[in-house]
Amino acid sequence: MPFHDPLQLGELVTGRQEKMRSVGTDLLVLVERRRNPLCALGIRAFGLYQVELPPGEQTVGHDHTDDGAEDVYAIVYGTGIVFVDGQEVPVRPGQFIAVTPDSARQVRAGDGGLVFIAICAAPS
Numbered sequence: 001m002p003f004h005d006p007l008q009l010g011e012l013v014t015g016r017q018e019k020m021r022s023v024g025t026d027l028l029v030l031v032e033r034r035r036n037p038l039c040a041l042g043i044r045a046f047g048l049y050q051v052e053l054p055p056g057e058q059t060v061g062h063d064h065t066d067d068g069a070e071d072v073y074a075i076v077y078g079t080g081i082v083f084v085d086g087q088e089v090p091v092r093p094g095q096f097i098a099v100t101p102d103s104a105r106q107v108r109a110g111d112g113g114l115v116f117i118a119i120c121a122a123p124s
Contacts, residue, residue: 046121
């Protein structure tokens with residue numbers, strides 16, 4: 001079969017959520033039960049996460065110099081700011097922002113909250 005049946009949001013769990021909460025954030029990261037979030041769909045080359053930030057909340061600042069991963073954020077709902085190496089980049093629905101591995105990044109939700117999809121992969 002060239003495709004897998006779609007997963008419903010209810011089939012996803014917050015397996016990585018505990019790790020994210022342990023570093024002091026209440027952001028909601030929905031990932032699949034297995035180590036690779038997309039294993040159930042047969043995907044192993046990249047990670048895919050839906051991030052829901054309440055108004056004014058932010059992700060933990062980080063970079064990917066240790067694993068070489070590139071990030072792309074697809075803004076789904078709300079507004080906010082993506083900080084890339086200290087530069088503020090305002091974002092809104094329908095926009096995409098890519099961040100290189102060595103750049104520090106952090107996402108902050110605007111007054112109405114922010115929902116985005118994060119796609120993460122290390123080039124092979």
